[in-house]
Amino acid sequence: MPLLIIESPNKIKKLTSILGSKFVVMATVGHFMLLSKKNLGFDSDTFEPKYVIDSNKKTVVSKILKEAKNHDKIYIATDPDREGEAIAKHIFDKLPKRGKTIKRVKFNAITKESVKKALKNTMDIDEGLYVSQTARRLTDRIVGYKVSPVMWKQGLAKTSAGRVQSVALKFISDKEKIIKDFKSEDYWKISVGLKEGINTELSKVGKKSVDRLSKKDALDYEKDLNASSFTLDSVSSRKRKLKIKPPFITSTLQQDASNSFNWPSKKTMNVAQALFGHGLITYHRTDSIRVEDSKINDLRSNIETLYGKNYLSPKKMSWKNSNAAQDAHEAIRPTYEQAFVSLSKDEKKLLDLIKSRFMASQMADAEIEKTTYKVKASGKKVYELVTSGDVISFDGFLKVYGNKKDDEVLPTIKKGASLVKDKVNNTKGATKAPSRYTDASIVKLLEKEGVGRPSTYSSIIDTLEKRNYVDRKSKSLCATETGIIVSDYLTANFSDLISAEFTKNMEEALDKISSGDLDYKTVMKSFLTTIEDASAEAITKKLPSTFIVDKECPKCKAKMMKKISKHGPFLTCTTWPKCDGTRSINGVDLDISNETGKPCPKCNNIMILRSGKTGKFWGCKSFPICKNTDTYYENEEDRPKEEDAVKCKKCDDGIMVKRKGRYGFFLGCNNYPKCKTIVNIKK
Helix, strand or coil: EEEECCCCCCHHHHHHHHHHCCCCEECCCCEEECCCCCHHHEEECCCCCEEEHHHHHHHHHHHHHHCCCCCCCCECCCCHHHHHHHHHHHHHCCCCCCCCEEEEEECCCCCCHHHHHHCCCCCCCCCEEEEHHHHHHHHHHHHHCCHHHHHHCCCCCCCCCCCCCHHHHHHHHHHHHHHHHHCCCEEEEEEEECCCCEEEEEEEEEEECCCCCCCCHHHHHHHHHCCCEEEEHHHEEEEECCCCCCCHHHHHHHHHHHHHCCCCCCHHHHHHHHHHHCCCCCCCCCCCCCCCHHHHHHHHHHHHHHHEEEEHHHCCCCCCCCHHHHHHCCCCCCCCCCCCCCCCCCHHEEEEEEEHHHHHHHECCCEEEEEEEEEECCCEEEEEEEEEEEEEECCHHHHHCCCCCCCCCCCCCCCCEECEEEEEEEEEEECCCCCEEEHHHHHHHHHHCCCCCCCCHHHHHHHHHHHCHHHHHHHHEEECHHHHHHHHHHHHCCCCCCHHHHHHHHHHHHHHHHHHCCCHHHHHHHHHHHHHHHHHHHHCCCHHHHHEEEECCCCCCCCCEEEECCEEEEEECCCCCCCEEECCCCCEECHHHHEEECCCCCCCCCEEEEEEEEEEEECCCCCCCCEEEEEEECHHCCCCCCHHHHHHCCCCCCEEEEEEEEEEEEEECCCCCCCCEECCCCC
């Protein structure tokens, strides 16, 4: 009886239904080997990674290895991508080898046909793909361990950098700064409604094209148009085709789900993962548009049966990839298998979207007929006004996929006909700042710039959100002040890391490691040297001059600059530590009502109310120069009186004071951290 090892336990039920009782199916539950946290997690000379078993996965791995002893044939069927290959390699290295036949299998869909075919076409572990994944993992570790500590030392506490996420953050951050600096300007537009039932927009005055007008010009034109005569000067029609698109790849699926359902990329990938696990779609992490010929033939036959031959594309669309490296998988398509579980509402929505896009990929183009009327207005000046209407003359693939807009039919009017003015409209408008990125537009940009790969797009956005570098405002991704500060610092000090071109070249180098066209150690050594050199230089520099803001220190009137504490961004005096003046990030004085009015017993500064992991507490205003703290009581009457103080039994001069921890109040020595004596308070 063979053993089949997969990645996700959610696929066990479906695979068991396909393979029956002849196979034992077990799952690694994703990655189970982690890079060691010691010394970067790899040898800096050989770049040999040092892995340790995830403590949370030891039981899972132990059960797999124990079960493997009972099987002569073992198939490793983790996902058919880099991450899956790494998991396959790691479990292969752990498995007993003596008397065993261990083979790698890859199936692009969890269907009877695909699984049986994969088991007949076994292979060895793809060492190139594994090494490429290792290189990605190590480059991420290098950035995290080399760059992030530099940022902490420069006053950007609890921040971090990432090889790919930092580039995405720069895109979003730069757009946010443009929006913040944008100054709206008023403009006016002229339109003329005609009694023949059309509304026209002013497009030319004389021979000069116009769009947004000044108030004076708009008033002058409005007055003249009210006294003008109108004639239909020209009528033109042209047909255009809306071309069909290939089936989904990861990036286009995320973009379409964002536009259609307002879903973040992470949700799209989670739902797609569930559909793949149910055996209803092909593998969802792919940048290939290729589809098997047999599936295309089946689809075309189905289209002709359902809609007729005129809805079928004239020739078979054999979608091909421009890059051979992309050809490992098929495009994302439905398997048309019967669902063996009840699908959720979201799963049904995404499956329907995938089905419609796949069907549309072999259908005929849609045809749109656009009619344009140009109206001549004669007054003191000669004006051209334009209107147009679109009519779908043949819906083609729009029958199953895409937004099918209502026809805009213009009334039939002969060229040269006189027209009657109904009303001249002078409308005020205002310029708008550019739109923020959405999941759809940032994924499209990352793909265009070659930053990241299909499997990483959703995790890039998710990481930026988790680190509070990016917030969501409806569909939009908005850079936070923390995100902008981090991006500006990296731009000033790590130009390569933040460069889309550098990141794209690195991605291509990592792909070439996989194909054997580049040497792993050479690429890694070059990357490590680049980051180490930039880190060594950055640590000697002051924060960028752009961090200095036009705000005065409340204490010494010096300029202030942006920094980040563990509680978030704030303004600090540029003369710190000489002066400890601070303001909130928007320049407002911190609330002095939180001061106790009592001097700190250690430095005589004032005690102020602060917040920590266990809640509110009193801390010295001179922090971090003075780190004295005191317990905060909602009701000050609960504070122990000095005459009731109990001396610490372990140190000579300490007294036990009531403090608050994660589990509630307790008594602790006031000489902490020198003395760590604590006593539980009996309830």
